Amino acid sequence: MGKPYTGDQVPKESDCSFKPQDLGEFFRFLATNRDTKTFHYAGYTHFATLNSTTQQFHTFDWSWAGLKDVGSSKSTLWAGSTGSFTPCHQDSYGCNLHAQIIGCKEWLLWPPDYDLGATRLPYEESSTFSSVDVLDKNYAKSALRIVVSPGEVIFIPKHWWHLARNLETSVSINTWIELSTDSVDRIQEAITRLLVCSLKGYESSQDWVNPGEEISKPHENEMFLRQAINQSNQASGSPNMSRKDGESEQCYFIVDKAAATSDSFIQRIPLPKHPSSYKKSSQEQPDKSVVDTLINLIVCDRDIMNKLSDKLLNSSLR
Structure with missing residues (x-):
């Protein structure tokens, strides 16, 4: 639980408070919550920790995206209220498929070499965080902004900076694809x-x-x-x-699971080159x-x- 972005600095996870809650109770809370001053987020919840009463989650698989043997055991649940977010970071491993189930989520992305003041403190294994206010207009205007709706999947290439923010009550599921690199x-x-x-x-x-x-x-x-x-x-x-192997392709993907043919299954859009506006020496x-x-x-x-x-x-x- 934390305070939504107010224009000075994107909150870190360490700025938030935490408490355990039954998943069913949390979903019922999201359905009736009207509090706009505090966001509530159940993010990064591995399916393996969910019990057998949530069968609808355990039947989720990624075979429709061409990934065989990638089922719920290798998936993670994200559910939150309006304004809840994942801070800007780079993942160390693999690439990321993120399927939107309920609500809309905003994504801001920057290429791996875009300088956003990388820091490993606070420390989290496999996550490099940005130390700057990426929602400030000087950074946000250089980002690739994507709003993902229910039924769409966004593909995050390896090492790409990304921030995700729920524009409304949102539920999504993701998996990471391992790479030889x-x-x-x-x-x-x-x-x-x-x-x-x-x-x-x-x-x-x-x-x-x-x-x-x-x-x-x-x-x-x-x-x-x-x-x-x-x-x-x-x-x-x-x-x-x-x-x-080389880096992930310099493009992003939005996948429409309702597409009829493989040719229309993925929309591929090249990304523009972004000059860095962050100078290590001066910051x-x-x-x-x-x-x-x-x-x-x-x-x-x-x-x-x-x-x-x-x-x-x-x-x-x-």
């Missing part, structure tokens, strides 16, 4: 976890951790890194193979701690992380 990203996520927990773990408070994220112990972080390296070696056979926050700045300088720099992961892979093959 994910093996390198998993190494870099393990490096990030090891670094963040090592440098920030001494603090008594955990306001640097996003709600719901569990902090693992040092020996567990080292184990995650070893596992990621081993999995990458098994998947690729050589250190650099897993990055040869550094003077009140950020040395540790926080160090973390962001390392883990948000793709060249540094690529070199680190390549060095680890090369060392593991000797």
Whole structure:
């Protein structure tokens, strides 16, 4: 639960309050809720955590989108009131199919190389957040804005920045599609976890951790890194193979599940090039701690992380 955007800064999840609630009760609340000063959101709810009384969710699958064996067990539920949102971020792994079931949802998207002040604090595994007010007109006007209606699916290419905001009471379902390039990203996520927990773990408070994220112990972080390296070696056979796929196509997709033929199944629209309006050198926050700045300088720099992961892979093959 949180306050909708008022024009100064997009709220973070850490600015919100949380409480457990029965899903049926939450849906009944959404149907009668008239509170416009507070949004209510049940986001990122894995189907595996829903019990057998919600059979209509457990029958959902993605076969109509050409994805075999991707059913409800690999899907996630999102339901919220007007104004509820997912903060602007990049996903580390795969690409994202998001199906709108009830209501309309607004999406703002920027290409992976668009500079939105990437930060890993507050820390959440596999999510890089934007540190700027992306709803400010200087950023929003450069975004690709898409409003997705019931019966449509939006495809988010890998590493694309995206913010999603419910324009009305909304229910949607998503799944992530794994890509071969994910093996390198998993190494870099393990490096990030090891670094963040090592440098920030001494603090008594955990306001640097996003709600719901569990902090693992040092020996567990080292184990995650070893596992990621081993999995990458098994998947690729050589250190650099897993990055040869290239990035996701420079376009977005809206899928109409009612389309009769495969040719009309996907509307493909090229995206324009966007010049960055964010300058790292001029936007550094003077009140950020040395540790926080160090973390962001390392883990948000793709060249540094690529070199680190390549060095680890090369060392593991000797």
